[in-house]
Amino acid sequence: MAIPAERSPRGPGAEGEGAPLHLHRHAARPTIEDVAQFAGVSRGTVSRVLNGGHHVRPAVVANVNFAIETLGYSVNQAARNLAAGRTGSVAFVVSEHQEHIFEDPNYVLFVSVFGKELRRRGRHLLLTAAEDTEEEIFIGNYLSAGHVDGALLALPHADEPLLARLAQSRLPLVVIGRPLGYEDELSWVAIDDDTSAYEMVSYLVGRGRKRIGTVTGPLNTSGGRDRFEGYKRAVGPTFRASFVAEGDWSLESGRVGAKQILARHHNIDALFAASDLMALGALAALREAGRRVPHDVAVAGFDDSVAASLADPPLTTVRHPCEEIALEALRVLDDLMEGRSAGPEHVVLPTEFVRRRSA
Numbered sequence: 406m407a408i409p410a411e412r413s414p415r416g417p418g419a420e421g422e423g424a425p426l427h428l429h430r431h432a433a434r435p436t437i438e439d440v441a442q443f444a445g446v447s448r449g450t451v452s453r454v455l456n457g458g459h460h461v462r463p464a465v466v467a468n469v470n471f472a473i474e475t476l477g478y479s480v481n482q483a484a485r486n487l488a489a490g491r492t493g494s495v496a497f498v499v500s501e502h503q504e505h506i507f508e509d510p511n512y513v514l515f516v517s518v519f520g521k522e523l524r525r526r527g528r529h530l531l532l533t534a535a536e537d538t539e540e541e542i543f544i545g546n547y548l549s550a551g552h553v554d555g556a557l558l559a560l561p562h563a564d565e566p567l568l569a570r571l572a573q574s575r576l577p578l579v580v581i582g583r584p585l586g587y588e589d590e591l592s593w594v595a596i597d598d599d600t601s602a603y604e605m606v607s608y609l610v611g612r613g614r615k616r617i618g619t620v621t622g623p624l625n626t627s628g629g630r631d632r633f634e635g636y637k638r639a640v641g642p643t644f645r646a647s648f649v650a651e652g653d654w655s656l657e658s659g660r661v662g663a664k665q666i667l668a669r670h671h672n673i674d675a676l677f678a679a680s681d682l683m684a685l686g687a688l689a690a691l692r693e694a695g696r697r698v699p700h701d702v703a704v705a706g707f708d709d710s711v712a713a714s715l716a717d718p719p720l721t722t723v724r725h726p727c728e729e730i731a732l733e734a735l736r737v738l739d740d741l742m743e744g745r746s747a748g749p750e751h752v753v754l755p756t757e758f759v760r761r762r763s764a
Contacts (some may be wrong), residue, residue: 417668439452440478454746460543487536495557497532498535499534499597500561500562506621510712518731531553545566558571583595583627585625592750593751594733596726596730597631599635601707604758605677610653616675617674619648621651623651628679633679647666647669650662654679659684675764678705685712685720687704698763708723710725713721717731720764721759721763724757
């Protein structure tokens with residue numbers, strides 16, 4: 406029996422004469438045509454309901470939703486993406502060794518927030534690490550070839566091939582942290598690392614600490630470079646290069662860096678580590694050297710990760726708003742992917758001083 410267009414079945418909110426109901430569930434996966442036939446409407450009406458119900462009467466929306474629920478229809482997202490020229494995927498690329506990614510609780514949090522939010526929006530998260538130049542070139546070419554709809558890039562290093570390749574592509578991209586050399590060309594979400602580090606080290610100075618060492622992050626990243634600049638401004642004319650060791654954000658590099666500084670200056674009375682993980686490593690090195698924290702040496706970190714509150718003693722640190730950064734980065738990326746952005750967007754979020762017993 407032919408079903409007149411726009412006629413509704415008997416169901417919640419149904420109005421008027423209904424089409425015959427066949428309430429058995431389809432053996433095969435129901436299609437949009439099945440929903441249209443069941444609801445007594447056109448395929449285009451079902452499509453409009455699936456895309457927000459604009460310009461469709463509420464009673465018809467209710468009938469279509471009743472048909473969808475009864476038949477067990479679900480959107481074939483892959484087909485919709487194909488028709489729209491999209492992949493349904495977003496890449497999260499970290500320019501770091503894989504073991505460091507899963508060691509750092511900040512990046513575990515980024516992955517969790519990105520994954521949850523993208524699933525809610527009908528997209529899939531791809532996580533990958535660019536550990537060396539060869540991988541950077543491969544990943545840059547892969548992403549630029551249209552295998553994803555957009556990308557989020559964290560920990561970019563100055564002059565790395567991946568950053569340059571993505572900057573040249575037309576791929577919607579948001580960088581976590583300032584992309585050195587591409588600050589004006591690319592969209593990014595970051596904190597004011599320089600000021601945050603300056604305030605932390607100034608606090609140590611204000612507590613009467615005079616011989617303050619630091620374990621920096623990688624100095625070819627904006628976070629590592631800017632936190633080091635903040636440290637130098639705070640210690641002022643007392644700055645000495647021998648009080649500095651460069652780390653790579655990891656716990657082990659914090660331990661090694663602190664040992665290097667202690668070998669040159671056993672009498673340091675404070676140490677600023679550019680990440681909480683490196684601060685944990687520094688605490689271990691100080692214990693090995695017989696230095697008490699905070700009595701002999703005050704220790705401060707950066708991030709306010711879970712590790713900071715679990716440290717012994719708990720770390721005085723800077724709260725890095727990772728969840729807020731992740732949500733802002735997704736908002737900016739969504740604007741880029743949907744064509745709502747007129748140009749690169751730059752977002753700077755505030756940090757927070759967190760005082761605990763280590764300093």
